[in-house]
Amino acid sequence: MEEIADEHVAVVIRGDATAPSIVEQADLERADAIVALTDEPGASLAICREAKRIAPGIRTLARTGTGTENEYGEIADATILPQELNANTAADILSGDEVRTIIGSHHDLEILEVKLADGCLSRTRAREGLKCLKHLLIGMEKTGAVAADSSIEYDQIDISVLVIGAGAAGARSAITLAEQGIDDVLVLGKRGHGDAHTTWARGGINGALGTHDPEDNWAVHAADTLNEGHFLNDPEKVETVAKQMPDRLRELDEWGMEYSRTDDGEIDQRFFGAQSFRRTAFAGDHTGESMLNTLVDRAQELEIPYRENVMITKLLSDGEQVYGAVGFDMDSGRFVLFNTGSIVLAAGGYAAIYNRHTSRDDENNGDGPALAYDAGASLMDMEFVQFHPTGMAVDDTDPEWEPWSGRLVTEAVRGEGGRLYNSEGERFMERYSPDQMELDARDVVARAIAQEITEGRGTDNGGVYLDISHRDAEFIQERLPRMYERFDDLGVDMATEPVEVAPTSHYGMGGVAVDEYGETDVEGLFAIGETMAGVHGANRLGGNSLAETVAFGAVTGDRLADRVDGPGEVPADLVDELAEPHFTTLNAMASREGTYDVMEIVTELQELMWDHAGILRDESTLQAGLKRLSELREQTADMDVGSITSDSFEFAVDIGFMLTAAEAVLRGAAERDESRGAHYRTDFPETDPEWQRNILFEDSDIGGMRTDTAPVGTPSDAVQAALDEGHELDYHQLE
Numbered sequence: 001m002e003e004i005a006d007e008h009v010a011v012v013i014r015g016d017a018t019a020p021s022i023v024e025q026a027d028l029e030r031a032d033a034i035v036a037l038t039d040e041p042g043a044s045l046a047i048c049r050e051a052k053r054i055a056p057g058i059r060t061l062a063r064t065g066t067g068t069e070n071e072y073g074e075i076a077d078a079t080i081l082p083q084e085l086n087a088n089t090a091a092d093i094l095s096g097d098e099v100r101t102i103i104g105s106h107h108d109l110e111i112l113e114v115k116l117a118d119g120c121l122s123r124t125r126a127r128e129g130l131k132c133l134k135h136l137l138i139g140m141e142k143t144g145a146v147a148a149d150s151s152i153e154y155d156q157i158d159i160s161v162l163v164i165g166a167g168a169a170g171a172r173s174a175i176t177l178a179e180q181g182i183d184d185v186l187v188l189g190k191r192g193h194g195d196a197h198t199t200w201a202r203g204g205i206n207g208a209l210g211t212h213d214p215e216d217n218w219a220v221h222a223a224d225t226l227n228e229g230h231f232l233n234d235p236e237k238v239e240t241v242a243k244q245m246p247d248r249l250r251e252l253d254e255w256g257m258e259y260s261r262t263d264d265g266e267i268d269q270r271f272f273g274a275q276s277f278r279r280t281a282f283a284g285d286h287t288g289e290s291m292l293n294t295l296v297d298r299a300q301e302l303e304i305p306y307r308e309n310v311m312i313t314k315l316l317s318d319g320e321q322v323y324g325a326v327g328f329d330m331d332s333g334r335f336v337l338f339n340t341g342s343i344v345l346a347a348g349g350y351a352a353i354y355n356r357h358t359s360r361d362d363e364n365n366g367d368g369p370a371l372a373y374d375a376g377a378s379l380m381d382m383e384f385v386q387f388h389p390t391g392m393a394v395d396d397t398d399p400e401w402e403p404w405s406g407r408l409v410t411e412a413v414r415g416e417g418g419r420l421y422n423s424e425g426e427r428f429m430e431r432y433s434p435d436q437m438e439l440d441a442r443d444v445v446a447r448a449i450a451q452e453i454t455e456g457r458g459t460d461n462g463g464v465y466l467d468i469s470h471r472d473a474e475f476i477q478e479r480l481p482r483m484y485e486r487f488d489d490l491g492v493d494m495a496t497e498p499v500e501v502a503p504t505s506h507y508g509m510g511g512v513a514v515d516e517y518g519e520t521d522v523e524g525l526f527a528i529g530e531t532m533a534g535v536h537g538a539n540r541l542g543g544n545s546l547a548e549t550v551a552f553g554a555v556t557g558d559r560l561a562d563r564v565d566g567p568g569e570v571p572a573d574l575v576d577e578l579a580e581p582h583f584t585t586l587n588a589m590a591s592r593e594g595t596y597d598v599m600e601i602v603t604e605l606q607e608l609m610w611d612h613a614g615i616l617r618d619e620s621t622l623q624a625g626l627k628r629l630s631e632l633r634e635q636t637a638d639m640d641v642g643s644i645t646s647d648s649f650e651f652a653v654d655i656g657f658m659l660t661a662a663e664a665v666l667r668g669a670a671e672r673d674e675s676r677g678a679h680y681r682t683d684f685p686e687t688d689p690e691w692q693r694n695i696l697f698e699d700s701d702i703g704g705m706r707t708d709t710a711p712v713g714t715p716s717d718a719v720q721a722a723l724d725e726g727h728e729l730d731y732h733q734l735e
């Protein structure tokens, strides 16, 4: 390793509130200056204090924010930089001081390098420089890690393709790979085999089979999807899903899926909200479970290797290309490094960052989007969160009912004729949507219910009534068996009385930005299923998410099968700079005896999101939410975390993912000053045609999350023709 000059070294740190622990490890005696460019101004202050304690002569530059001028004043000669501080401003200040060596994380490092070109080290040399500073490495800056402990042991697994996530999307992509002869594939999940969130999907999966309505076809399916997505969807991806689905549904049938059938033995299809025809195939009201069982059976037939209970905590990437992933075995606590040049990220969505949600509590915390974002991929459309109209509204003080709060009452209840009433017995959808009634789009029904409740026509438990008792008991038990059973266990007979419902967070339409094959802008990194963005736009049609999992699972599998040529090798410096320091960080976190309880932070974050980025949003509430989030982020540096195999450790890791997803939702919602689909701004209630653009979220490393916008593509002629035909569901067909 080349030695770097002893003088004029600036350490540029971007990280979270745990960054002071980096400072402790750095050889600051050799640094002229420390620039604390964290997202969290309070953390910047802490970094400066720590740096001064270790090296009193060091020059400190910090961004102001939650720290007051007085607090910064405690630090002798601190340069207080404006809130807008970015790498440029820092470079200007430092160049005046002839600082020559810059050590920082990759994107903004370039800006600094250009600005300080004279005598500045290259990016690679900067990495070497980092090593000089006692392994103060690039990856650690972003995660707030401590210096790498090279004695940490881990298992290394070399594999051609790593599929992270074993729900429908991950399983389906691995099946295509195996069918095409790529047997060097490993699928992993953070739960047991067959136990993924997909099992909770209830009402059905869309595909234009035309069982009952022969006039249905893929182009009308695509048109309905674009209409529902308020034309923010990527038309190409929508078309891919709509075209693929009839085949994907039939192939599931061949593999043994237990579809509900018509009297003629055909795959039955039911009405689902805002779809022009009966297009939703189903297996009672346990479609996801039946589908995943089928996919798992097929994967086992093909002998696809699966590893249970492994949690991935970081992808190994230089921002341009992916080289592998690291995580830990949740049973043994042992660290694992997967060496691979091809990763399919199918790790679910982010709807559980809200306190009322339909997801399992330990899933959909944003792992997928946050892992990709951290690796250098862009996120898209994160502000669009679908609030399902019918989550269970319960008496939260009753221990029997409380665990069911927010849980899904499937759309199939309305699809089979369920009606909504307010506490005054009025079928209020007649006022909001006289044609489509209860089967209007989810955003419309959710807002209608929210309005009824806000205006005092809700039930005592803060909901409205959903009633399907006009159907006979046999019909309900056959078409909605799990719903019937659940309420029956709680002492409510759906065949004779209504149930109480209120909106609940259900699905994040946003996710990772990908191309037509599911590949991100980081080479070798693919994202599919609920982790990806683009198919649903501003709002999702019920039944389209399961469709997306298998459609893109197959597309991505095909694409990768053509490209894979062995595992490749993780470059040594990435092991040194990213993997080992990251393991050290995890170790440090596991033994941390901090002030804040992990689960309390999770709850606070979820409440924050409900309060500040819920169904109805406005500028001041969103900005206040960002501020609260920033304060909460600071507390994460001081959490009381259990051992690596404990639940609290898993949630402590998840909090990092949740913070990324939450920040993107808040930032996107604040930037999008219009209302569209699931995003409703009370201060901008109209849809603005100028906003037919996607918001992209990128990690600018120094300076934090950066947003950009991009225009949406145009539909193909076939889909445009279907749009022009103006198909629409008429609810009254059901009555």
Ligand SMILES: Cc1cc2nc3c(=O)[nH]c(=O)nc-3n(C[C@H](O)[C@H](O)[C@H](O)COP(=O)(O)OP(=O)(O)OC[C@H]3O[C@@H](n4cnc5c(N)ncnc54)[C@H](O)[C@@H]3O)c2cc1C
Binding pocket: 164, 165, 166, 167, 168, 169, 170, 188, 189, 190, 191, 195, 196, 197, 198, 199, 200, 201, 202, 203, 204, 205, 206, 287, 288, 310, 311, 312, 313, 327, 346, 347, 348, 349, 358, 359, 360, 363, 364, 367, 368, 408, 506, 507, 528, 529, 530, 531, 542, 543, 544, 545, 546, 547, 549
């Ligand atoms: C209650 C409910 C009902 C629904 N009903 C329907 C419906 O009727 N129709 C429909 O189309 N959609 C429905 N949806 C949506 C649909 O279920 C999901 O979008 C879909 O199942 C997502 O599948 P997936 O494969 O992308 O992810 P998931 O099934 O969520 O699988 C994610 C996988 O990633 C793994 N994982 C996550 N993080 C990590 C990590 N850090 N390390 C390692 N592994 C990780 C998990 O263990 C899991 O194996 C419903 C959703 C809910 C919540």
